[in-house]
Amino acid sequence: MFKRYLPILTWLPHYNGRLGGADLLAGIIVTVMVIPQSLAYAVLAGLPAVVGLYASLLPLLAYTLLGTSRTLAVGPVAIVALMTGAALSGVAAPGTPEYLHAALVLALLSGLILLAMGLLRMGFVANFLSHPVIAGFLSASGVLIAASQAGHLLGIELTAPDLFPRLAELILALPELHLATFAIGGGSLVFLLLLRQYGRPALRRIGLPRSLADLITRAGPVFAVLATTTATWRLELAEQGVAVIGDIPQGLPSLTIPGFDASLWHALLIPALLISVVGFVESVSMGQMLAARRRERISPNQELIGLGGANVAAAFTAGMPVSGGLTRTVINHDAGAQTPLAGFFAAIGIGAVTLFLTPALHHLPIATLAATITVSILTLIDLPMIRQTWRYSRSDFTAMAVTILLTLVEGVEAGIISGVALSIGLFLYRTSRPHSALVGRIADTEHFRNMERHETETASHLALLRIDESLYFANARYLEDTVYDLVAARPGLEHVVLICSAVNLIDASALESLDAINARLKDSRVTLHLAEVKGPVMDRLKRSDFLDDLSGRTFLSTYAAWRELSRPIES
């Protein structure tokens, strides 16, 4: 019982020095690496940069206690930050105390929703986000994030919240570009892109071992931060108008209590739900992928509790909504983290930075953070996936395209909701018009196949109709139409056999339709039979009056029905 909800109890007793050494090293590396992105994602959400650090402290400890993934690293992540910004700007103005407070409420609500879903074992909800919808949503979000950072990179103040007005504003404002800011932002961007593209092979070529080459390549943002902060400080660029982070209150965050305000909670409920589900899906997919590499399993329902705990912790420590982050998790994994204790060490490291090193961040230019964000979101834009989906399925592509379009035009919430609704709608539409086939006997066998595709034996007074879908409310009427059309088209018909080999369910609506079909065929002197009804479906039919009223019989196999009915009967 305790072990189920506190997975730390399963691994901590077996902990030893070797694991500790590996985790400590990973913790130190993660500390250094994630500071730039923690700051950056807080800025992306419209919050003071330090909130990103605060959100990387207690939430990591909470996840250490509650999470099941050994390498997942929790903290502010790009998509969740983008969605946080979108949600908060609906209820308060950035920079106000209300905005900060709303961030806490959002984190608390997300945390409570995740905890509730975990306790109710509702991890399956994530399955309703189809891959094309997620891929489309991430790609469009990447574009939105890039657009949101363009102003910071160029030193232009942009005010339009929506994508296209913002781009228009950007183009019109280009002449007002702030040169020093652009030098820092553009320079960092080019440096990061080059390092990402050519860093690893170049470092290998000069003889560095693979792991060190990887580490240095990934440390690009750290170098960019160090270099541009030093330059800005030495050259006093802040006085020339380069936006910097400025004063950060030194010390650990104080306890914050997100107060209860019904209208605010109500306004943030749907955004919190979407943030929870999207963050969970991203986090759990990554966790599963990494666990699979090490032949471990993670528990989606316990992950909900881990992420829920982390968000509640963020809410009480001046943070923002958090999730499992791709970049930080990959760094943690590659740095050799063995248990969640690596996250604990990283939290201590970030705590030390928050305590002692925030003055050093005063001169960190916002443009550098914008460059960091822009480069890291490039991985979100997945053009090959979009091409593949187009090639494979127009219906999946439609859901993806609508998600992309609405995310870009109407924002993240409208995008994800429409994507999910549309993909469910398309699936339901498909099942509402099920494939059915009139089958005939393949000569000298007990096999029955589609008459239109195979050479089969048939009888004009007998129709063998195979339905390739469960029968439920959405296709009940369609089934009636199919049978009535069949009867209308074949005047000599005496028997209709419904072959139910692919029918996994007959719900109450379909049962009524079967009743109606039975009654109407009886009026037309056509007998209705069933064949190959599966066990559980038959058990259920026996609980209704349908089998008593059925004009014909139920056959165990299509062949049995054929043997009995293929000779014309005298009526």
Added chain:
Amino acid sequence: MFKRYLPILTWLPHYNGRLGGADLLAGIIVTVMVIPQSLAYAVLAGLPAVVGLYASLLPLLAYTLLGTSRTLAVGPVAIVALMTGAALSGVAAPGTPEYLHAALVLALLSGLILLAMGLLRMGFVANFLSHPVIAGFLSASGVLIAASQAGHLLGIELTAPDLFPRLAELILALPELHLATFAIGGGSLVFLLLLRQYGRPALRRIGLPRSLADLITRAGPVFAVLATTTATWRLELAEQGVAVIGDIPQGLPSLTIPGFDASLWHALLIPALLISVVGFVESVSMGQMLAARRRERISPNQELIGLGGANVAAAFTAGMPVSGGLTRTVINHDAGAQTPLAGFFAAIGIGAVTLFLTPALHHLPIATLAATITVSILTLIDLPMIRQTWRYSRSDFTAMAVTILLTLVEGVEAGIISGVALSIGLFLYRTSRPHSALVGRIADTEHFRNMERHETETASHLALLRIDESLYFANARYLEDTVYDLVAARPGLEHVVLICSAVNLIDASALESLDAINARLKDSRVTLHLAEVKGPVMDRLKRSDFLDDLSGRTFLSTYAAWRELSRPIES
């Protein structure tokens, strides 16, 4: 082309005197019979009674031109009136000009939605209202309607809009009961109930022919109206506080233009959508049932256009949202209507009443109308259906129970939306955890059945896994879990064959899961094969890279896979 959208062109050229005589008689009977309920349903919607007459004029003509059912009678109906009242009281106070205007906007919006759905051939949308949800919704609506009329029957003014506070208010106010009103309302109610229960057999017993006995029984409300109106007039009961209809403007309705007001349209959009769909479902089910009796077919998509036209007509002639009504349709059908021209004659008859006879309605007590409504909605409450559903399927019953509960507590809109959402959700949940079975060979046959239920031949290095559901995003991850659990549980496994006989679709998400399964099994040195993939599914797989990457083969039948793989291979 013209015939498709104007079904009148298909039957009018063959019209003759015999049909005309039958239609004329039906029209006259319908005129007399539907006046009480037209007035009553307008009152139910919180509108002046005369609006019910107005809504029975031009809308009938529009449906005559556009509808495909030969006997469906259009006008104000109970459920739509209830939903209209609920929608309008959200935007205006009953009795104000704004309330009247909102009714026109609601009719117009419903009409436009129905027309759009018809032109887009979206009649299938109605299929997503499952039978248990409809039955639950109608039953709960019946209770709501009865509660809304209780005050009128007793002569008590009730103000609480919600069911339970209203009932509490009713009980507290019982001592203030207005005796004269109660005598009229209660008397009418008892008379109508007795006539309904015993009228037909009693009239047959005194020698009346069946059709006349039916007609007199159905004319109960007409007798009640005549008797109570006369009594109220003669005894001057209105002066003693019996609520009567009062002055009705004499003459045909003038042209009304529902103006465009963005915020009003926006507020009424969802209610209009719900009214459209619910009205359409009720109307088309009834139309289909009656058409089936006469071996005719109706076209659901053209019915949308017919009802859409009727509602637009109502919007421009001071009316209210209309639909095909159960009572009036049954009266029309039983009175011998042969073509939609019966509706045309009824419209002329109601027009004549509106022109000349409205002063006679001045003394008609509201309590009589309340009694009429109360008796007619008793047919909506379908307890046997609730019992049957409970017995047949807990899942369907859950959807029904939630619909009933939320309709009663939160109102018609919340009820119907939750019912639909829940029934779709339950269906998706079911398909998200598909049934699967490990199968083995029935000795000496080519048949493969569930190992757990049948005596089968198996091989320890070979797993034949049959999946009984289409593979799509909601169950893609579940498929992965199933296969991984299988592989983890059987260390000696060398081959996994997925039997796809019940797989009608593999969407992009499931394809990615198959890719992941294939890669992961390859890592574990287990080969993945497919068997019995259906033609269309295989065509689609060929458009992806999956078949190239597949570690194993695709077999046409399970038997072919068995023949090939059942002997252990040297690896």
